[in-house]
Amino acid sequence: ENGFNHKNSEKRPRLDVDEESIAQGSSEDQSSASASVSVSIPAPSKSITIDESELPDNPEEIDPALLVENFELDGRIKQKLLAKGFKALFPIQAAVFEPISQGKDVLARARTGTGKTLAFSLPIANKLMQKDCSRIRGRSPRTVIMAPTRELAKQVSLEFESISSNLSVDCFYGGVSIDAQFGSLKRGLDILVGTPGRILDHLERGSLSLKDVEFLCLDEADQMLDIGFKDDMETVLKTLKDHRPSSAFQILLFSATVPDWVANIVKQFMTDHVKVDLIGKSKLKTSELIEHLAVMCSWAAHHDVVADLLSVYGLRGRAIIFAETKAEVTNLISHPKMKTEAMPLHGDITQAVREQTLKMFRDGSIQYLVCTDVAARGLDIPEVDLVINSEPPKEVETYIHRSGRTGRAGRNGVCITCFSPQKSFWPNMIRRSTGIECKLVSPPQIEDIATASGSSAASIVAECDPSLISLFVKPAIELANDKFDGNVTNALASALACLAGYSSGLKRRSLLSGSDKHTTLVMLIKQPARSGGFARSVLQKNYTDLLFEDTNNFRLSVDGCQIVFDINSEKLQIKSPGKLEESQRNGSSFRGNFGGRSFGNRGRDNGYGNNRNGGGGGSRNWNNRGNGYSRNSASGGSGGNFRSNGNRFSRGNRNNSSGNFNQNQTHSANHSTNHQKW
Structure with a gap:
C-alpha cells in the first residue's frame, strides 16, 4: 500500500506522500473495497427485507417503539423482563419479533453481541405460552434449537428458562451421560436446546420425535461448518422436513455471517422467509463499541507481552485470553507473570470442571479465562471488558467471534491481538476483509506496567x-x-x-518487537538516507565494540531524515527519562500504512502510529568498555546527537577520547497507555 512493496523495498524508488493524501486515499480504498464485497443469498419471490436504516441509530436513546410495554408479550414474560432490568428491546429483537409471531421463516444477520439469543427466544416462548401448554408425560418437543457448542446451548437454555414459567426446557449435548436425557424425553419437553450431534444421536436411537415441532432454530449457524456439525445439522433438517409439512413449522436462522453453505440451507429449506439484516453492506460485523488494538511482538516475547497486556488493560474487569492450541493455553497459564486469578478452558478439561470454571467466571470468583476457541461461541457475559488474542486467529470469522465476546449488551470493550513481524500483514488483512481498523500500539513498557499495577x-x-x-x-x-x-x-x-509482584524489577522492552533484550532508539540525520541500513553503517564505523547482531529492525521515515532501530539493552544505559516535544509526538510519518509517526520499512505493512503518546528521550550512556567515543562532551570533539526532539545527527569528527557515548535526548521506550497513534 501507499506505493510500496516490503519485499525488495531497498530497490524501489522512495515516495514522499503527505498525510492528507494518504488519508484521502485510504478513505477511497475502503469505500471501493466495501462496494466490491457482497454476499448473494438466494431469496424467495415473497421475501421481505428489513433494512438497518429503518431502526434507531443511537442505542443510548431509547426509542419509544422499542419499549417492552409496546410489544404483544405475555404478561408473565413482560414481568420477568422488567424484573431483569429490560425496559426496551434491542434493534434485532424488535425487528424479528413481528415476523416470527406471524409464522414467517426468518434469516437474521446481526453483529455479534447485539442480543440475538433473546431475539428468537422471546417470540418463541410467547407463542408457546399463549397456546395450551398441557403437561402430558412423554410429549415431544415443540421447539428445537441447535447451537454449535455446548456452552452456547446451555446459554440459550438458560435464556428460555429465565423468561418462561410453564415451559419445560432441557439442554442436550455430548460429553455427559445420555441416560439423564432419556429420562427428560420420557417426562416430556416443550423446548429442546442442544448440539446437532447429540440431537441426531437421539433421532437415530428413536428416543426423540420431531412430529410436534413448531420451531426449528439454528443459532450461530455459520459456525456449524467450522466445528464439523454441518452434515449433522442438514440431516436433522431433512428429517424434520420428511416428518412435517413445511406449513406446520418455522425455520429461524440467526448468524453474524452468511457463508455460501448457509445460503444453500436457506434456499433448500426456507420458504417465504423474512430477511432481517442489521449489517447490510457494511463490512464491520462486530459491535461498534469494541476498540480493536494490535501489538507487534516477537514469538519469543509474546507470552510475556500477553501477561503485561493483561496487567495494563485488564485491571478491573473480566478478560478472556484466546490461544490457538491446548498446549499454548498451558504455557500461558504457567507463565510466571500470569495473574493467579486466571483459569484454563479447553477441550481436554472435563465437562464438570468446565461448567464450574464458567460458573466462577460469571459470578466473578475468577477474573480471567485462558482458553481455546471451545469457548468463543459459548460465553454470553456482558461484563467481559477485554479480549486478548495471543496470536492472530487463522480465519477472519474466528477473529470476529472472538472479539464479539466483549462489547456486548451496550458495554464498551477492547480486543487486543498480538502478531509477530512475520505476520505484519495481518492488521491490513483484517481491515480489507471486515472494515475493522486495528490501531497499532506498542507492547506495554515499564511505565505503563508500573502505573497500572501500582494503581491496583x-x-x-x-x-x-x-x-x-x-x-x-x-x-x-x-x-x-x-x-x-x-x-x-x-x-x-x-x-x-x-x-504488585514486581519486587525483582521491570525490564524495558523494544517498541518494535516487544523484546525485553532490546531498546528502541530514533536517529535524526541532516540529509535524507536511502535506507535504514545507513544507521547501521554509522554505528559500526564509530563504535567498534558494537556487534552486528546488537542492532536490528531498522525503519526509515518518509522524509528519510529519521531512522528507528533496536539496540541491545546491555550496550545502553538510560540515565534519566525524557519527554518528547508535543510537536514531535505528532510529527512526520515513518514509512508504513498507518499515520503520524508510523514506523515502517520503506512501505512495509507494519507500522506504529502515535499510539501511546510517544514519550522517551533522556540522557543515555552507551558503555563501550572504557574506550567509547564521547559524542556530546567538549573533550570528545564535535559529536552527533541521537534524539527525537529536533537536533539533527551529524557525523562529526571521530575522536578516540575515552568515556561514554552520552545520548542526551534520544527517544526511548517510554509512553503512556492511551491509544493515539505513535
Whole structure:
C-alpha cells in the first residue's frame, strides 16, 4: 500500500506522500473495497427485507417503539423482563419479533453481541405460552434449537428458562451421560436446546420425535461448518422436513455471517422467509463499541507481552485470553507473570470442571479465562471488558467471534491481538476483509506496567481494615528509617511494587518487537538516507565494540531524515527519562500504512502510529568498555546527537577520547497507555 512493496523495498524508488493524501486515499480504498464485497443469498419471490436504516441509530436513546410495554408479550414474560432490568428491546429483537409471531421463516444477520439469543427466544416462548401448554408425560418437543457448542446451548437454555414459567426446557449435548436425557424425553419437553450431534444421536436411537415441532432454530449457524456439525445439522433438517409439512413449522436462522453453505440451507429449506439484516453492506460485523488494538511482538516475547497486556488493560474487569492450541493455553497459564486469578478452558478439561470454571467466571470468583476457541461461541457475559488474542486467529470469522465476546449488551470493550513481524500483514488483512481498523500500539513498557499495577496495588492497600493499621506502624517506621533514610514515600512505593509482584524489577522492552533484550532508539540525520541500513553503517564505523547482531529492525521515515532501530539493552544505559516535544509526538510519518509517526520499512505493512503518546528521550550512556567515543562532551570533539526532539545527527569528527557515548535526548521506550497513534 501507499506505493510500496516490503519485499525488495531497498530497490524501489522512495515516495514522499503527505498525510492528507494518504488519508484521502485510504478513505477511497475502503469505500471501493466495501462496494466490491457482497454476499448473494438466494431469496424467495415473497421475501421481505428489513433494512438497518429503518431502526434507531443511537442505542443510548431509547426509542419509544422499542419499549417492552409496546410489544404483544405475555404478561408473565413482560414481568420477568422488567424484573431483569429490560425496559426496551434491542434493534434485532424488535425487528424479528413481528415476523416470527406471524409464522414467517426468518434469516437474521446481526453483529455479534447485539442480543440475538433473546431475539428468537422471546417470540418463541410467547407463542408457546399463549397456546395450551398441557403437561402430558412423554410429549415431544415443540421447539428445537441447535447451537454449535455446548456452552452456547446451555446459554440459550438458560435464556428460555429465565423468561418462561410453564415451559419445560432441557439442554442436550455430548460429553455427559445420555441416560439423564432419556429420562427428560420420557417426562416430556416443550423446548429442546442442544448440539446437532447429540440431537441426531437421539433421532437415530428413536428416543426423540420431531412430529410436534413448531420451531426449528439454528443459532450461530455459520459456525456449524467450522466445528464439523454441518452434515449433522442438514440431516436433522431433512428429517424434520420428511416428518412435517413445511406449513406446520418455522425455520429461524440467526448468524453474524452468511457463508455460501448457509445460503444453500436457506434456499433448500426456507420458504417465504423474512430477511432481517442489521449489517447490510457494511463490512464491520462486530459491535461498534469494541476498540480493536494490535501489538507487534516477537514469538519469543509474546507470552510475556500477553501477561503485561493483561496487567495494563485488564485491571478491573473480566478478560478472556484466546490461544490457538491446548498446549499454548498451558504455557500461558504457567507463565510466571500470569495473574493467579486466571483459569484454563479447553477441550481436554472435563465437562464438570468446565461448567464450574464458567460458573466462577460469571459470578466473578475468577477474573480471567485462558482458553481455546471451545469457548468463543459459548460465553454470553456482558461484563467481559477485554479480549486478548495471543496470536492472530487463522480465519477472519474466528477473529470476529472472538472479539464479539466483549462489547456486548451496550458495554464498551477492547480486543487486543498480538502478531509477530512475520505476520505484519495481518492488521491490513483484517481491515480489507471486515472494515475493522486495528490501531497499532506498542507492547506495554515499564511505565505503563508500573502505573497500572501500582494503581491496583494501591486500591488493595486502601481497602485495609483501619483497625489493623496500628499493629503495623512500628515495623513500617523501622523499614522507612533503616532502608529508605526516613523517606516514607519511597518506602510505600517499594511496598506497592512488591505487592504488585514486581519486587525483582521491570525490564524495558523494544517498541518494535516487544523484546525485553532490546531498546528502541530514533536517529535524526541532516540529509535524507536511502535506507535504514545507513544507521547501521554509522554505528559500526564509530563504535567498534558494537556487534552486528546488537542492532536490528531498522525503519526509515518518509522524509528519510529519521531512522528507528533496536539496540541491545546491555550496550545502553538510560540515565534519566525524557519527554518528547508535543510537536514531535505528532510529527512526520515513518514509512508504513498507518499515520503520524508510523514506523515502517520503506512501505512495509507494519507500522506504529502515535499510539501511546510517544514519550522517551533522556540522557543515555552507551558503555563501550572504557574506550567509547564521547559524542556530546567538549573533550570528545564535535559529536552527533541521537534524539527525537529536533537536533539533527551529524557525523562529526571521530575522536578516540575515552568515556561514554552520552545520548542526551534520544527517544526511548517510554509512553503512556492511551491509544493515539505513535
